[in-house]
Amino acid sequence: MFLAWYNNLMISANRPQSSWHLLFILVIAASARLYQLAARSIWFDESFTWRLIQFPWPEIISRTAADVHPPLYYLLLNIWAIVFGSGLFSLRGFSVAVVLGLIALSYYFVLRLSQSRLASFLAALLISLSGWHIILSQEARMYTLGALLALLSTYLIWLAASRPRSNWFLWLAYSLSAAALLYTHYYGLFTLVAHAIWFIIYLLLQTRGRLGEILHAPRFWQALVSALVAIALFLPWLPILQAQRAQVAGNFWIPPVTGWSIPDTLYRMFVGTAGPIEHWTIAGFITALLPTIILLVITIWLGLKSKSLVSKSALWLIILSGYLPFLASLIISIISRPIYQDRYLIFSYTFLAMLLALWLATLRPSIIRLSLSAAAILFLIYTAWQFHLELDFDHRPGLQAAMATIYANHPDQVLVSSSFIYFSARHYAQERMSDTGVKLYSASGSADFAHFAGGPIITDEDVVSNNFLNNLNSFWLVDTTGFGGSETTLPPEWQPVQRYSFPEIFDYQGDIIIRRFVVNR
Secondary structure: OHHHHHHHHOOEOOOOHHHHHHHHHHHHHHHHHHOOOOOOOOOHHHHHHHHHOOOOHHHHHHHHHOOOOOOHHHHHHHHHHHHHOOOHHHHHHHHHHHHHHHHHHHHHHHHHHHOEHHHHHHHHHHHHHOHHHHHHOOOOOOHHHHHHHHHHHHHHHHHHHHOOOOOHHHHHHHHHHHHHHHOOOOOHHHHHHHHHHHHHHHHHHHHOOOHHHHHHOHHHHHHHHHHHHHHHHHHHHHHHHHHHHHHHHHOOOOOOOOOOHHHHHHHHHHOOOOOOOOOOOHHHHHHHHHHHHHHHHHHHHHHHOOOOOOOHHHHHHHHHHHHHHHHHHHHHHHHOOOOOOHHHHHHHHHHHHHHHHHHHHHOOOHHHHHHHHHHHHHHHHHHHHHHHHHHOHHHOOHHHHHHHHHHHOOOOEEEEOOHHHHHHHHHHHHHOOOHHHEEEEOOOOOOOOOHHHOHHHOOHHHEEOHHHHOOOOEEEEEEEOOOOOOOOOOOOOEEEEEEEEEEOOOHHHOEEEEEEEEEOO
């Protein structure tokens, strides 16, 4: 039965079974992402999202401008929250819904390029089963939306450029998707640069480098107009981008790149781990490099193979879209300020998964193709489950359990000592209809916080100082050992009478420590 199903995948794509294969994958992807979707405590970046979308649209845009990201994701999530609510499950559910669209589009993109249901099936499944991808698509952030728009713009430029006749509608659609990508995440610029490089090479090969023929080619002018439209759409935000760039340069927080930055990212993408990756033993060194080596070998193999499931031009579009964001972000991080972050490269993972799927689908004989495809799928399932066990949601309840403990004991005034967990605490307090009882404690009472510490969404009303304590007889203080924090020292008249500690999921988030204080005047 399994062999019959497998052989059916190898038949021409123009059959109704493709929809059933995709539905099967989407059920798997949704199940993997909806499982314990709200089990992990909301963390700083997500609570920033939660707080920001509560403002009106003009204020969302202005407060986003004071941060380091563009506003489209927040505006769309604001609409989603109006319909489905702003609970944690709903906010993260938006990312899950978007990633299901990404998987479906990946399936049809590969299917169109290769006419192989096996290749499209594998590509969609490799995206669905990555433990690293699952964790990122469970966050209330713009990563999955950016990945979807990166793939959509790639699909559209391929359709527009490869059509034998000019099609202004496709080029306009590309302009809109490209602008939307830039308004979602600035890493999208690397994807668009990959498109530009690919199209120039594609046009040179089509015309054999003859300048006159290039200038007379309708595709050239259509692409040029399309690029100008995308630039014009993004132009109003350009001054804000420049200001944000200066802000990032002035408030340095992303760690510098090393020789292991790219190999470690690829290891996390395909193997998944929450902790540091071992490099200092021979076995660890080889294991850490293995995903990078395998991907490079596969890419070279596909590039050199005379006959492939996809044309050379389509293959190079996938390769450039997959690798250029790595190289561009690495180069910028070396010559300027660091911008290299694992999670931003979710845009690239889609195309790397496609390369692996195309390679598996072209292997001969069929027994090798079947064996290695099954091994790749089983490996991802195993590593995704191991990654889930490593994160250990049940024994790392974090802020969610801390706030539940506060309200189960003495629901006094709650003070939070760190802006990195303040809005997360507000989120859980609001679920109990008591968020006004949570304040951000600062001994000086200053509300001047850096953008990476929540400055754009913190108001004067959020912050209280030691003077506020004079009006209290008791209160809870919430501290974190993450983000460089520690337990706060209070004036001597305040004595702790209860203390609890709750570990968070990732090491950089540390432990949440709650203490109940009473006055001893």
